[in-house]
Amino acid sequence: MSTLSVPPVPTSPRDDAIALYRAFKGFGCDTAAVVNILAHRDATQRALIQQEYRVMYSDDILKRLSSELSGKLETSVLLWMHDPVGRDAIVVKQGLSSETKNLQAATEVICSRTPTQIQCFKQLYHSRFGVPLEHDIEMQASGDHKKLLLAYVSTPRYEGLEFDREITAKDSKALFKAGEKKLGTDEKTFIHIFSERSRAQLAAIISAYHDMYGNSLKKAVKGETSGLFEYALLTILSCSENPARYFAKVLHKAMKGLGTDDTTLIRVIVTRTEIDMQYIKAEYLKKYKKTLNDAVHSETSGHYRTFLLSLLGPNR
Template identity: 35%
Template sequence: MSCVHVHATVKLRPPRSTDERPETTDLRLKWGAGGGEIAVGSRGTVQPYPSFNPHHDAENLRNSMKGLGTNEDTIIDLLTSRANFQRQYIIQSFKSSYDQSLIEELKSELGGHFESVVEGLMLTPGKFDAKELNDAMAGPGTDEHILVEILVSRTNRQLWELAEAYQSDNAMSLKDALESENSGEFENLLLALLKGKRDEGYNVDQSQVKVDAQELFAAGEDKWGTDETKFIKIFCRRNFTHLRRVFEEYYQLTNKDIEDSIKDEMSGTLQMGMLAIVQYVKNPAGFFAKKLYESMAGAGTDDRSLIRIIISRSEIDMMDIKIQFLRLYGKTLFSFIQDDVGGDFQKILLCLCGMNEDE
């Protein structure tokens, strides 16, 4: 088995009519407003496939599942060398040609964690995140770490699409679900992140940096008790470049790292959430490298987190995550996965994280 990963600018024919377009906003954005040229991101390990033919791919997938047994290698090679928006076309083509749900057909042929990865790859990013959040809140307890990881690391547009997907797939809005499962300032933090109101530019106003650092100091270290609302507003609204300067200014002002102040001033899930924001702002790839390491370190594997992070970052910044993983732990992510899981589950994860260990 070999994994095909293309790093190039790809030109594809846009759909001839709106009827041909998958119903996801995510895919419409890929095509842009007026043309078929797609500028491929440079830091993902999964890239759009050139000379893409969804009908041909749908036929190959059907052939891999016909008769006795399943050709898992074909499924792995094909799905890990197509971008998510291309997989949505394959789903439509499969339905059009065979009047069957490709996702359901794949699920009926596969099993275990391998099936979970394949299903995750076939969902749009918004629906995948919505499913992860729903699972995190299902049952008697809530996995707050998953809520924070997803809401902290998604762009404004991704958050809007996530909320829309959650609403369409569940009996309540994501806002209502978060309110029913959480409370206090941690709930306020999650809802502030969900609004998707962050400045996503790169401009830094040094005078505002000083104001923000002073306000954080006044809201925490310089008073009895803590004004969590001030922390939440600044952390959830400012752009990342600005926040990094605020953290530097805060250290100059207090001779204390912002993370240490959060540890002193806050506790429980709120502390966890605020620290996650700081750590992601400081080093997004390092944030996910640490989470991947924790999912595989020690006895047992947190397969759910391993799958979620590799799928969600494979088209965004997996190359950077691999670099940070090696820097932090002295071992490649590739070799860590090889040692931790096996079979087709291992094969598909290795293809998604990139077979070239030097990346």
């Protein structure tokens, strides 16, 4: 469920384009006005604003925003201007580019999305950047991490809630044999099961593994693998059980301790606002006894803070 609040009576994209043009005009930018408009428009409205702005002023509003805003606010707003599929494609492309390489971010997006979401952003990725997603994974990732990502983006998986008990028992045994039972690890088995099984099937495997061997599959993954391969496997596992809880943990980690990991904070809040942020907020409160809004408020400031809090909606 989305946390985005839009005006009860929609404003016309033309009026918004005019208001934004006025906010850009003169000395300095009326940043408060820009934030107030864009943080309260859904993906369709934002796309229409971009069209109107181009028609009326023969100018690209994204370029204009880039020149008028700066720092973390600029990063947040520019990512927000795209629709959810476009944002996923952009985050993954930046993560797989030599100049802005962030394999963890690319891995998070790929391994936390449903097969349908992956197919959608794969198509957009190819048309927008001129290369298939697999090509960039091949170039930038390595080893078992690369093999898992390639398998994960190209395997169609069932998205329903049903699972097969026989497969559950068989896969649990296979994972135990491939990991805890042997010296060394048979990574191929982990890649095969994690990339081919549905979320419901993996959730059932987590439960069966614990019943059969008295240990958690997550602990087994942590003991048997490392680095980005481990990170990818754990992301797939966590999202098979509860994606909202997974993102609540990612956000908490980004704000824990000294300093804030703003890159992660922006990525998760901006990409999940229109998807499942209500659930993430509920999980955050349940796990950390503090609202996500309060945590973000204490870690950010200025228009950047206002923008993120606007996306998060009321503090409850």
